Amino acid sequence: xxxxxxxxAHERGxxxxxxxxxxxxxxxxxxxxxxxxxxxxGELGQATLSSASLAGMLGIDDTLVRKDLAAAGIxxxxxxxxxxxxxxxxxxDLLGLGDSNQAILIGCGHLGGAILNYAGFxxxxxxxxxxxxxxxxxxxxxxGGHEVLPMEKxxxxxxxxxxxxxxxxxxxxxxxxxxxxxxxxxxxxxWNFAPVDLRLPPxxxxxxxxxxxxxxxxxxxxxxSRGGQTAAxxxxxxx
Amino acid sequence: xxxxxxxxAHERGxxxxxxxxxxxxxxxxxxxxxxxxxxxxGELGQATLSSASLAGMLGIDDTLVRKDLAAAGIxxxxxxxxxxxxxxxxxxDLLGLGDSNQAILIGCGHLGGAILNYAGFxxxxxxxxxxxxxxxxxxxxxxGGHEVLPMEKxxxxxxxxxxxxxxxxxxxxxxxxxxxxxxxxxxxxxWNFAPVDLRLPPxxxxxxxxxxxxxxxxxxxxxxSRGGQTAAxxxxxxx
DNA sequence: TAGATTGTTAATCGATTAACAATC
DNA sequence: TAGATTGTTAATCGATTAACAATC
Numbered sequence: 001x002x003x004x005x006x007x008x009a010h011e012r013g014x015x016x017x018x019x020x021x022x023x024x025x026x027x028x029x030x031x032x033x034x035x036x037x038x039x040x041x042g043e044l045g046q047a048t049l050s051s052a053s054l055a056g057m058l059g060i061d062d063t064l065v066r067k068d069l070a071a072a073g074i075x076x077x078x079x080x081x082x083x084x085x086x087x088x089x090x091x092x093d094l095l096g097l098g099d100s101n102q103a104i105l106i107g108c109g110h111l112g113g114a115i116l117n118y119a120g121f122x123x124x125x126x127x128x129x130x131x132x133x134x135x136x137x138x139x140x141x142x143x144g145g146h147e148v149l150p151m152e153k154x155x156x157x158x159x160x161x162x163x164x165x166x167x168x169x170x171x172x173x174x175x176x177x178x179x180x181x182x183x184x185x186x187x188x189x190x191w192n193f194a195p196v197d198l199r200l201p202p203x204x205x206x207x208x209x210x211x212x213x214x215x216x217x218x219x220x221x222x223x224x225s226r227g228g229q230t231a232a233x234x235x236x237x238x239x
Numbered sequence: 240x241x242x243x244x245x246x247x248a249h250e251r252g253x254x255x256x257x258x259x260x261x262x263x264x265x266x267x268x269x270x271x272x273x274x275x276x277x278x279x280x281g282e283l284g285q286a287t288l289s290s291a292s293l294a295g296m297l298g299i300d301d302t303l304v305r306k307d308l309a310a311a312g313i314x315x316x317x318x319x320x321x322x323x324x325x326x327x328x329x330x331x332d333l334l335g336l337g338d339s340n341q342a343i344l345i346g347c348g349h350l351g352g353a354i355l356n357y358a359g360f361x362x363x364x365x366x367x368x369x370x371x372x373x374x375x376x377x378x379x380x381x382x383g384g385h386e387v388l389p390m391e392k393x394x395x396x397x398x399x400x401x402x403x404x405x406x407x408x409x410x411x412x413x414x415x416x417x418x419x420x421x422x423x424x425x426x427x428x429x430w431n432f433a434p435v436d437l438r439l440p441p442x443x444x445x446x447x448x449x450x451x452x453x454x455x456x457x458x459x460x461x462x463x464s465r466g467g468q469t470a471a472x473x474x475x476x477x478x
Numbered sequence: 479t480a481g482a483t484t485g486t487t488a489a490t491c492g493a494t495t496a497a498c499a500a501t502c
Numbered sequence: 503t504a505g506a507t508t509g510t511t512a513a514t515c516g517a518t519t520a521a522c523a524a525t526c
Contacts, residue, residue: 022463025456026493032455036434040411050507057436061495066508078501078507095455096462110353115450117349120434124454164461172279189461191454195275195359197296205460207453211354214446215363215430216271216334217264221444222403222428223335224261265517289483300519305484317483317525 023071023094030068031091033058038087039123050081101125102163103191106178107170108133108141108148111193115167116144128167130157134174155185164188172196262310262333269307270330272297277326278362289320340364341402342430345417346409347372347380347387350432354406355383367406369396373413394424403427411435 023031037057041049051069055062069075069082074090076082092098105112105128115121116128131146132154133139139150149157157163166187168175175194182190183204190206192198195213198206262270276296280288290308294301308314308321313329315321331337344351344367354360355367370385371393372378378389388396396402405426407414414433421429422443429445431437434452437445 022460024492028456028459029452032452032459033436033449035455036449036452037436040435052507057438059436062507063495063497063509064493067494067510070509076508078509079505080502081507095459097455097458101458101461110349110356114349114353118450120451121454124451124458126454126458165457188464189457191457196279197272197276197298199296203464205457205464207457207460209450209453210272210275211357211448212359212363213268213271213275214448215360215365216274216336217267218404218428218430218444218446219336219340219363219365220267220271220334221261221446222340225427225442225444263516291483301483302485302519302521303517306486306518309485315484317485318481319526320483 027068027071028095030058030060030064031072031095034065034068034087035091035095035097038084038091041084042088047084048081049084049087051076053081097124099125100127101165102127102129102161103165103167104128104130104132104154104157104163105146105167105169106132106151106154106182107168107174108135108138108143109169112167112169113143115169116146129161129163130154132157158182158185158187162186165191167191167193169193266307266310267334269297269299269303270311270334273304273307273326274330274334274336277323277330280323281327286323287320288323288326290315292320336363338364339366340404341366341368341400342404342406343367343369343371343393343396343402344385344406344408345371345390345393345421346407346413347374347377347382348408351406351408352382354408355385368400368402369393371396397421397424397426401425404430406430406432408432 022028034054037054038049051062051065054065058065066076069087072090072094074082074086101124103126105116108116108131112131112133116131128146130149130153131143132149132151134151136150138148141148164187166182166189168178168190170178172194175192175196176198179190179192179198179200183201188204190198190200190204191209192206193209193211195210197208197210200206273293276293277288290301290304293304297304305315308326311329311333313321313325340363342365344355347355347370351370351372355370367385369388369392370382371388371390373390375389377387380387403426405421405428407417407429409417411433414431414435415437418429418431418437418439422440427443429437429439429443430448431445432448432450434449436447436449439445
């Protein structure tokens with residue numbers, strides 16, 4: 001940066017996103033999708049994937065796929081394609097999915113229970129080491145193989161396991177206060193399912209899943225396409 | 240379009256997204272968020288919202304907020320801000336959330352049950368008129384106030400209620416085949432929670448919620464921010 | 479009035495696509 | 503070889519921001 005004035009929004013944005021090798025968000029989202037497709041292809045015994053086939057599945061240009069994979073450091077072979085194994089290994093590494101990612105889940109309602117019962121997140125290295133609820137009526141139950149613990153034990157679990165990631169499936173009204181407390185205890189990443197945009201201090205990352213916003217967009221697409229022939233695929237991104 | 244060649248990808252994309260007033264995706268996502276914030280502000284008795292306060296909550300530039308609201312046809316008043324009621328009414332109308340949006344839900348597992356038990360989607364006008372599962376052991380149960388029906392009855396429910404929207408909470412392996420069938424029965428929009436990118440004919444819209452992709456991105460952000468001071472908010476968008 | 483806020487145009491920037499070369 | 507596919511540079515495009523005018 002040159003000059004003495006305060007940094008512009010562009011300068012701030014760039015400084016934040018470029019440190020420590022963070023990827024631009026659109027690229028990162030596509031990489032996560034390539035990873036998912038490659039996982040399935042691997043299970044089906046498919047040894048290679050062409051940029052055209054990946055592009056077809058995502059509804060994007062095949063040039064973009066090649067650019068993305070090149071940016072991720074994955075090389076293909078002309079006339080053959082990209083090795084499924086290369087894609088998986090490199091993206092596991094780049095996205096950090098190979099490690100064991102320990103997490104706690106707070107709020108053991110229907111959605112919390114659904115997440116605990118879904119086995120697929122293990123492919124991202126997710127390992128839930130504690131499940132909590134402030135409702136003492138729920139404490140002691142077993143959900144998805146996890147015993148529900150009282151909130152009083154949350155602090156020590158975070159410390160003992162050095163947990164960095166918290167999954168929040170609590171009511172909207174409780175979310176912001178809880179997040180502030182969690183950040184104070186050392187939590188560095190929040191997967192938030194409450195329909196509210198949480199504000200966080202620098203150094204903490206959040207993903208607001210916000211299903212209601214997704215539904216609103218889908219409904220708009222539906223209305224807009226009525227009578228037309230719009231073929232639109234809505235992705236699953238969360239800002 | 241000029242010339243006789245086949246349309247370029249740009250031309251195709253433009254033709255698809257501009258017909259019948261569909262909004263660019265990033266804009267539409269922000270509009271859905273403004274709607275959500277305005278709903279909450281209204282419940283709290285807040286009569287006006289400034290572009291700066293909206294921008295602060297979403298972590299974006301306030302100029303962008305004013306541009307967005309202007310694009311939506313919402314006018315503000317200097318020194319006062321935008322009327323909460325104006326935002327709500329206009330976005331209800333523009334996004335199509337004011338109408339009753341009838342839907343069916345297929346796949347009554349944990350996630351399906353969580354969706355049926357969440358009241359917040361009613362704010363988007365969502366009304367579930369049928370819940371189905373191919374597992375006969377689940378048929379007859381009541382979930383979130385809905386009786387689970389056998390798949391055999393799905394066809395007639397779609398026809399009788401003229402349902403356009405289907406919520407899919409079925410296993411990945413069943414998703415594509417089921418979607419093909421639903422489209423044949425008249426379904427025009429799919430809210431898909433299976434971690435797979437469904438392919439659809441023109442005229443049908445999909446939103447792939449794909450939580451695993453969201454988790455993968457959050458984990459990457461966490462790793463990338465380690466040691467740094469990255470303040471990143473992940474949105475909840477789905478391509 | 480002065481000041482705060484909206485409204486709008488021009489500039490900038492990042493992401494995507496087109497064109498084409500390189501390679502197996 | 504011929505052909506299919508990857509790799510890369512330049513052009514394009516859309517979205518965002520900066521600058522500033524307008525308004526209450």
